[in-house]
Amino acid sequence: MKRKAAVLMFAAGRLAASAAVPTEFAVYPDNPAVVQSVQALNKGDVIEIHSFKAEPGMLVALGMCDTDCRSIHLAKAVPTTREGQTSTTERVTLPEDGQIFL
Numbered sequence: 310m311k312r313k314a315a316v317l318m319f320a321a322g323r324l325a326a327s328a329a330v331p332t333e334f335a336v337y338p339d340n341p342a343v344v345q346s347v348q349a350l351n352k353g354d355v356i357e358i359h360s361f362k363a364e365p366g367m368l369v370a371l372g373m374c375d376t377d378c379r380s381i382h383l384a385k386a387v388p389t390t391r392e393g394q395t396s397t398t399e400r401v402t403l404p405e406d407g408q409i410f411l
Contacts, residue, residue, distance in 0.1 A: 332356075337410065346409045356409065358399045360389035371401060372410035381410055 332350065337343035350356075358369055373384040387399050403409070 334411075344411050349406060349408050350403055352403055352406050354403045356401050356403065358387050358389070358401065358411070359397075360399075361396045363389035363395055363397070365390050369411055373403070373405060373407045374410070375407050378408060384409075 333347040334344045335347050337345050356371075360367070360369070367389040369387045369389055370383055371385040371387055372381045374381045384404055385401060387401060389397060389399075391397055
């Protein structure tokens, strides 16, 4: 039986007091395998990507776009496994402002 990998995404914006702000995600209308942030995030915000039972070599593609989202581009490829581990948590600092797509 083939294992299914589960990947969970959590985003937290940094405030002056270093508090975390939950960010909502929605299924992308053109592709149900993709989720997008409901609102734009800021450069320097940190997202956490949690993966469980991932196959070796799997990656999560972090795409970003500006406010009008006319063009989505690859901002970072995040590994979902480490040697000998099938569950990981990766913290990613966003390199620019905009909506994210995973």
